[in-house]
Amino acid sequence: MASKELPILKQDERGVIYDCCNFNLVVRKKGTISSDHAHKQAETIVLIEGDS
Numbered sequence: 001m002a003s004k005e006l007p008i009l010k011q012d013e014r015g016v017i018y019d020c021c022n023f024n025l026v027v028r029k030k031g032t033i034s035s036d037h038a039h040k041q042a043e044t045i046v047l048i049e050g051d052s
Contacts, residue, residue, distance in 0.1 A: 006018040006025065014032035018025040028034075030050075 006020060008016055009019045009024060010017040013029075014034075015026065015028040018027070026034075
């Protein structure tokens with residue numbers, strides 16, 4: 001299986017958001033949070049590593 005680099009949608013001091021076609025992969029640095037915002041559609045979050 002071949003792999004390729006994911007395009008970066010956004011990158012700042014909190015981490016990186018990658019474009020994975022049908023979803024976004026959000027990689028956050030420890031101790032950071034997302035800004036206060038809302039979405040028009042429901043959002044599903046899957047925690048891969050860490051704690052909530």
